[in-house]
Amino acid sequence: MGHFSLSVVGRDRPGIVAEVSRVLLELGCNIEDSTCTILSGQFAMILVIAHREFSSVADIDPSFEPVRKGMGLTVSVHALKDEEVTREKRFTGRPHIISVYGADRPGIVHSVARELARCKVNITDLNTQVVGAQDRPVYVMVLEVDIPEGVDMKELEREFDKIRKELSVSISVRPIEALEL
Amino acid sequence: MAVLPIRVFPDPVLQEKSAPVEGVTAEVSAFIDDLVETMRSSPGGVGIAAPQVGEPKRIVVVDVSAHRRGGQEQNHGLLVLVNPEILAMGGKQLVREGCMSVPDYTANVQRAQWVLVDALDRHGNRKIIESLGFEAVAIQHEMDHLDGILFLDRVVSIKNDLFRRKKYR
Numbered sequence: 591m592g593h594f595s596l597s598v599v600g601r602d603r604p605g606i607v608a609e610v611s612r613v614l615l616e617l618g619c620n621i622e623d624s625t626c627t628i629l630s631g632q633f634a635m636i637l638v639i640a641h642r643e644f645s646s647v648a649d650i651d652p653s654f655e656p657v658r659k660g661m662g663l664t665v666s667v668h669a670l671k672d673e674e675v676t677r678e679k680r681f682t683g684r685p686h687i688i689s690v691y692g693a694d695r696p697g698i699v700h701s702v703a704r705e706l707a708r709c710k711v712n713i714t715d716l717n718t719q720v721v722g723a724q725d726r727p728v729y730v731m732v733l734e735v736d737i738p739e740g741v742d743m744k745e746l747e748r749e750f751d752k753i754r755k756e757l758s759v760s761i762s763v764r765p766i767e768a769l770e771l
Numbered sequence: 772m773a774v775l776p777i778r779v780f781p782d783p784v785l786q787e788k789s790a791p792v793e794g795v796t797a798e799v800s801a802f803i804d805d806l807v808e809t810m811r812s813s814p815g816g817v818g819i820a821a822p823q824v825g826e827p828k829r830i831v832v833v834d835v836s837a838h839r840r841g842g843q844e845q846n847h848g849l850l851v852l853v854n855p856e857i858l859a860m861g862g863k864q865l866v867r868e869g870c871m872s873v874p875d876y877t878a879n880v881q882r883a884q885w886v887l888v889d890a891l892d893r894h895g896n897r898k899i900i901e902s903l904g905f906e907a908v909a910i911q912h913e914m915d916h917l918d919g920i921l922f923l924d925r926v927v928s929i930k931n932d933l934f935r936r937k938k939y940r
Contacts, residue, residue, distance in 0.1 A: 715934075734934070767840050768867040768877045769905060770815040771912045771922075 592645040593622070593670040595638055600663035602633040609661060613653050614639060622675075638675065645669070681712065683738040685766040692759030694720055694727040701757060702731065705749045712736040729759075734766070772804045774812045775824035777871045782825075785872055786919040789820075789827040791854050795895035799830075803851055803893050806832045813871055817841060818909040820916030823872050829854045831913035833906060841905035850900065855890035855914055858899070866908045868922050869936065879932040880925045882908045 598610055607626065614621060624637040644650060647667050654665040690702055699718060706713060715734035722728035737743075743763075750761045778784055792799055802821075810819040810832055818833040834849045835841030862884025869877040885903045888910060892898050902910055912922060926932045 766867060766877075767838075768815075768869040769817055769835075769838065769841070769909055769912070770813060770869045770871065771818040771909055 591640055591642060591672065592649075593638060593640050593672060593675045594619075594644075594647070594650060595636065595668045595670055596650075596665070597637075598635040598657075598663050598665050599632055600661060602628050602631055606633050606661065606663065607635070609657055610635065610665075613657060617641065617644075617650060617653055619644075619650070622677075638670070681714065681736040683712070683736040683741075685714075686735050686737050686763055687766055688733040688735055688761065688763050690731040690733075690759055690761045691728060692757060694729040695757060698729050698757055698759055699731060701753045702733070702750075702761070705746065705753070706733075706735060708749075709741050709746055710738055711741060711746075712738075772801075772808045775805050775809045777809070777813070778823055778825050779871075780873050780921065782872075784822050784825050784827055785916070785921060787822065787827045788919050789822055789829045789917040791829050792891075795853060795891060795893065799828075799853075800893065802826065802828075803830065803832065803853075806830065807834075807849065807851075810834070816871065817905075818913045819871070820913040822916050822919075829917050831855060831910070831917065833909045833913060835906045835909055838905060841909070844904040844906065846904075846906045847900065847902065850902075850906075850910070851893040852888065852890035852900070852910070852914075853892070853895070855888050855910070855917075857886055857911075857914065858889050859887040860911075861885055864904070864908065866905065867934075868908070868912055870912070870922055872916075873921055873923060875936055876923065877934045877936050878922055878926045879934075880908075880912075880922050881927065882911045886910055888914075 600606065619639045619641045622638045622640050624635065626635040647669050651667045657663055658665055690698060712735060713733055714736050718731045720727050721730055753759065754761055806819055806821065809824060810816045817835045817838050821828040821830040831852045835846050836848045860883035863881055864884045865879050865881055867877055868880050884907065886907045888900045888902065890898060
């Protein structure tokens, strides 16, 4: 079983998923995992696909030529090692949501991400957007993170406090408390 | 008492409408004990409905008293609801829910803030229960199971409300 990552980006319009999935079906590829969204008018797809026999990018990539030429989409395929592909999303820490917002300025994402990396906190999901009036843009970032046991939350708060002052942003950290039903 | 195996989607029993219970017999009572034990055996489990163990009967069990947040709110401890009916509901709240029968996702689901429920208790006595907050969410989620509704049916937005589960305990 060969696994590949496939990414497709291009101007959004109806029919992109239909076309990409048609090529995959004809190749005999399975879509194992995927996420697709629209970012500033660009449709972006990232998929993990599998094929019973294929092991090389060359087995797949040429079939996307019509999609590239016909629809003007950027398509890239990479081979994944089997051991890199896991179905389980196993994390060992405590899930938290961090929301950050403030007047748009350089460095918001990096400052927060740098502190998280330093504390070995894994970012498991991240969305950023610029919202608000054109002359007063507001930057909004929402992260889902996995905070390992042993991280000093007070220290993380102190570091976030510095970022709050330095960049005049609001940062809130709260545990995700799902009800298990 | 026994821990019963959990039915996982796409098991068709999860999309069936469950039948009312005729009376709380010794057999039903023993089944309720098993439901409670099954709920307690699941890490963080605060509720379960009979169809989740493959029995399409109108029985749900809820206990949020051990939950980090639910336990701090007003709650009834262990609640056994047989043939429950919602008499009234009000307010709105958005709560992240996970379901033993849909293990790969969690989702933010809009629920009523409070509910007034009419049900038989585990001795077959009719009771009216008023519930608020997390406990009210648990009751609504479990009662949905009795009508074959999963929390995925109530998700409003994929981008904002549906989350791939990041953690198996």
